Amino acid sequence: MKSVAVYCGSSSGNKEAYTQQAREMGRELARRGLTLVYGGGCVGLMGTIADAVLAEGGKVIGVIPGFLADKELAHKGCTELHVVETMHQRKLLMADLADGFVAMPGGFGTLEELFEVLTWAQLGLHGKPVGLLNTLGFYDALLALLDHMSGEAFLRAENRDQVLQHANAAALLDAMQAYQPLRLEKWLTPETT
Numbered sequence: 001m002k003s004v005a006v007y008c009g010s011s012s013g014n015k016e017a018y019t020q021q022a023r024e025m026g027r028e029l030a031r032r033g034l035t036l037v038y039g040g041g042c043v044g045l046m047g048t049i050a051d052a053v054l055a056e057g058g059k060v061i062g063v064i065p066g067f068l069a070d071k072e073l074a075h076k077g078c079t080e081l082h083v084v085e086t087m088h089q090r091k092l093l094m095a096d097l098a099d100g101f102v103a104m105p106g107g108f109g110t111l112e113e114l115f116e117v118l119t120w121a122q123l124g125l126h127g128k129p130v131g132l133l134n135t136l137g138f139y140d141a142l143l144a145l146l147d148h149m150s151g152e153a154f155l156r157a158e159n160r161d162q163v164l165q166h167a168n169a170a171a172l173l174d175a176m177q178a179y180q181p182l183r184l185e186k187w188l189t190p191e192t193t
Contacts, residue, residue, distance in 0.1 A: 001129070001177050003035035003061070005098035007113040008045040009106035018105050019048050021135040025104065025169040026052025032173065033058075037097045039090070040064030040082070042075035045104055050075050061097055063090050091116060100129045100176045105138045122159050127181025131164035131172045139165060158182055 012019050026049040029036050036053045039046050040062030050060050054077055062078040065087055074081060084090050091113060095101075103114040120126050132139045146163060149155040162182055166172040 001034065001099040003037050003098050004029060004100045004102055004173075004176070005037040005094045005117075006049055006102045006104060007039070007106060007110045008049065008104035009110060010039070010041050010044040010046050011107070012044050012048065013105055015136060017136050018045060018138075021133060021167075021169065022048040022104060023052040025049055025102070025133060026058070027056050028169040028173055029053055030056030030058030034173070035059040035061060035079075035097075037061045037063065037094050039094075039109075040074050040078065041068070042073045042077075045106065047073075047075060049104070050078065054079075063093050063097070065090050095120070095126070098128065100131070100179075102131050102133055102172065102176075103139075104133045105135055111142075118163065121162055121181075124183065127183075129164060129176040129179035130162065131166070131176050133169060133172055134165045134167050136167075 006025065008022065022045040026036065030053045036050065036058065038050060041047055041064065053060050059079045062075050062081045064074050064083055066083050066085060069083055082093060084093060095117060101117045103110055117130055121130060143165060146155065146160050150157050150160040164172065164175045164179065166175060
């Protein structure tokens with residue numbers, strides 16, 4: 001793993017711990033020589049993690065659609081900044097540039113990006129690790145929903161287990177670096193439930 005796409009809020013949330021963990025994730029990426037691939041903004045948790053990577057001398061690749069460049073204030077300090085036309089192009093380029101994916105706290109966009117790469121992994125389109133930085137239990141309810149989906153036979157337990165999670169950046173990155181991709185059919189049948 002040489003690069004990690006991080007999905008997170010263009011807001012900072014209402015607890016200082018979210019910002020602190022974004023800084024720690026950025027520092028940890030830089031310490032390990034991992035390139036940050038992210039949404040290209042300089043505000044919210046997006047800006048915090050990019051600033052932290054850059055402050056440690058790390059590499060940051062931002063990918064932002066032109067129509068958001070002004071709203072999210074494109075980060076001028078990125079090592080590379082790609083301005084694309086659409087959200088679809090943004091997500092595809094980020095996925096192509098990344099060897100792993102992390103979702104930190106965020107909103108609709110963060111979840112949408114997370115579930116897209118999880119779906120691609122489930123379908124065998126990539127074998128890259130996907131993790132949640134579960135700051136202050138932010139993703140506990142989502143993890144419970146995934147357990148429920150698995151219990152109701154809409155999601156294989158093995159696919160549910162592909163979602164790595166930890167409250168600590170270093171521990172999450174350790175798990176991601178040790179990850180071995182899973183290869184199995186997505187579709188559940190009465191015989192496999």
